[in-house]
Amino acid sequence: MNMNNTFDLIVIGTGTAASTAAHECRSAGWNVAIIDSLPFGGTCALRGCDPKKVLVEAAKVIDSTQRHENKGIVGSEGIRIKWSDLMSFKRTFTEPRPKLREDGYIKAGIVPFHGHAKFTDPTTIKVEGENNNNTDNRNDIILTGKHIVIATGAIPVKLTIPGSENIITSDQFLELPNDRLPERIVFVGGGYISFEFAHVAARAGAKVTILHHGKRPLEHFDPDLVSQLVQRSKDIGIDIRLQTEVNRVDKSFYSHDNSKLVVHYSSYVTENGKGNASSRSLEADMVVHGAGRVPNLEGLNLVAGKVKYTSRGIQVNEYLQSVSNPAVYAAGDVAASGGAPLTPAARYGGTLVANNLLKGNTMKSNYTGLPSVVFTIPPLAATGVQEKEAKDIGLRFRTVYRNTNGWASSKRVGETCSGFKLLIEEGTDRILGAHMIGPHAEEVINIFSIALRLGLTAKTLNDPILYSYPTSSSDVVYMLSK
Numbered sequence: 001m002n003m004n005n006t007f008d009l010i011v012i013g014t015g016t017a018a019s020t021a022a023h024e025c026r027s028a029g030w031n032v033a034i035i036d037s038l039p040f041g042g043t044c045a046l047r048g049c050d051p052k053k054v055l056v057e058a059a060k061v062i063d064s065t066q067r068h069e070n071k072g073i074v075g076s077e078g079i080r081i082k083w084s085d086l087m088s089f090k091r092t093f094t095e096p097r098p099k100l101r102e103d104g105y106i107k108a109g110i111v112p113f114h115g116h117a118k119f120t121d122p123t124t125i126k127v128e129g130e131n132n133n134n135t136d137n138r139n140d141i142i143l144t145g146k147h148i149v150i151a152t153g154a155i156p157v158k159l160t161i162p163g164s165e166n167i168i169t170s171d172q173f174l175e176l177p178n179d180r181l182p183e184r185i186v187f188v189g190g191g192y193i194s195f196e197f198a199h200v201a202a203r204a205g206a207k208v209t210i211l212h213h214g215k216r217p218l219e220h221f222d223p224d225l226v227s228q229l230v231q232r233s234k235d236i237g238i239d240i241r242l243q244t245e246v247n248r249v250d251k252s253f254y255s256h257d258n259s260k261l262v263v264h265y266s267s268y269v270t271e272n273g274k275g276n277a278s279s280r281s282l283e284a285d286m287v288v289h290g291a292g293r294v295p296n297l298e299g300l301n302l303v304a305g306k307v308k309y310t311s312r313g314i315q316v317n318e319y320l321q322s323v324s325n326p327a328v329y330a331a332g333d334v335a336a337s338g339g340a341p342l343t344p345a346a347r348y349g350g351t352l353v354a355n356n357l358l359k360g361n362t363m364k365s366n367y368t369g370l371p372s373v374v375f376t377i378p379p380l381a382a383t384g385v386q387e388k389e390a391k392d393i394g395l396r397f398r399t400v401y402r403n404t405n406g407w408a409s410s411k412r413v414g415e416t417c418s419g420f421k422l423l424i425e426e427g428t429d430r431i432l433g434a435h436m437i438g439p440h441a442e443e444v445i446n447i448f449s450i451a452l453r454l455g456l457t458a459k460t461l462n463d464p465i466l467y468s469y470p471t472s473s474s475d476v477v478y479m480l481s482k
């Protein structure tokens with residue numbers, strides 16, 4: 001322990017961005033402190049990607065068995081998800097994490113602090129209620145850093161509607177203890193978290209509704225492939241209501257145990273596309289927040305730190321350095337850096353920040369080829385530009401768009417929803433964007449992500465590369481053949 005609490009680097013957060021930056025700076029011999037107010041590990045490992053994927057894998061078993069009914073498998077109706085067992089299995093991943101992560105810091109020589117971090121001046125951090133070793137002794141500790149990295153992630157956007165206290169967060173959804181999921185679940189918002197959870201919940205037997213304010217959900221994904229996913233979602237019983245706005249969530253008057261809810265919403269879809277919004281309501285046993293996440297700036301006292309921010313996050317330059325306080329860098333979901341709030345971007349941001357701290361500002365951020373996946377069943381994946389965006393910025397390209405549900409890679413697993421869209425630049429033959437839905441799209445997208453990142457042409461991806469066969473990746477050859 002550094003006795004005078006002065007460090008080369010103080011890192012706030014213990015998620016992907018924070019851990020990457022802390023370890024890389026420590027490896028270079030820096031004296032590093034790291035702070036978190038929650039159990040160590042961050043969102044992805046404890047409350048996001050990793051636990052969610054455990055649930056998705058279970059839902060995939062149900063879906064796969066159903067898809068193979070009459071194709072050599074019988075009895076698919078008998079299988080079900082036992083939610084409480086699935087939660088226990090999930091906890092085998094999440095529960096060991098905080099200690100493993102802390103042990104890793106200690107072994108590397110990074111000094112851990114448990115408590116809420118806030119700036120008291122541009123290079124000083126107060127850790128409120130610090131309780132190292134998880135004892136009951138809570139003290140405020142003052143740390144001084146030559147440099148500070150803010151990697152505090154994101155939190156669900158605050159819903160200001162009456163009854164918002166009746167809406168649970170994704171964190172709570174991932175902790176539901178019962179043997180079965182509640183019967184009727186409403187998701188507020190049609191982003192990727194809602195769709196992923198909705199697909200799990202539907203396979204677990206719940207009646208699911210998604211209420212989304214826009215004309216189409218999953219706005220960051222290709223509209224044609226989203227339409228395919230919407231149809232597939234409807235086919236498994238998910239009710240998707242677009243152009244709706246949730247106004248209120250009440251406890252049901254008729255519920256004797258107070259457990260039933262009524263979601264009041266306005267629908268802007270009218271019979272003939274004209275007229276005023278109509279007021280509607282929907283009964284539910286659980287309502288889940290899927291209306292988006294915002295950078296977590298809560299209680300950081302950024303004004304004292306002379307750190308400029310907006311609602312989009314900490315304002316940083318292309319080196320991820322604060323535009324107002326040169327001692328401070330930010331990475332991951334909290335930084336307004338131009339990267340999407342996803343784990344690969346957080347890891348990359350952590351590496352970039354470490355490089356720029358250790359070597360001076362030598363690496364500019366570049367998120368080209370960042371892949372993004374909706375882990376529905378089947379998954380939807382994208383990298384690079386969307387078709388409309390490419391047109392808007394005047395790129396010259398050809399589009400290859402195909403439905404692939406007749407291809408062997410889909411047919412042999414009974415998947416009826418699959419397709420892809422590629423945008424290939426005229427003249428250079430470079431891949432500008434790749435969008436796909438279907439079995440293993442979450443893996444195949446990485447091939448296109450590499451192509452985008454390295455500026456590879458469509459011909460290069462097709463010609464000298466040898467893909468293992470028969471795999472979904474080997475479909476890349478057919479996707480690119482003229």
Ligand SMILES: Cc1cc2nc3c(=O)[nH]c(=O)nc-3n(C[C@H](O)[C@H](O)[C@H](O)COP(=O)(O)OP(=O)(O)OC[C@H]3O[C@@H](n4cnc5c(N)ncnc54)[C@H](O)[C@@H]3O)c2cc1C
Pocket residue numbers: 012013014015016017018035036037038039041042043044045047048049050052115116117118151152153154170193296298299300331332333334341342343344346375
């Ligand atoms: C349900 C869900 C599913 C997701 N699925 C995926 C997915 O499949 N793929 C993907 O790429 N991304 C996914 N994401 C997003 C991904 O989890 C985030 O992009 C990523 O974890 C961000 O990492 P980070 O390092 O920026 O911050 P985080 O991992 O969020 O870490 C921030 C840490 O800072 C701590 N902290 C905050 N403020 C303070 C403070 N003042 N003092 C001390 N500590 C503080 C927090 O407690 C937290 O531990 C998902 C997110 C959610 C919620």
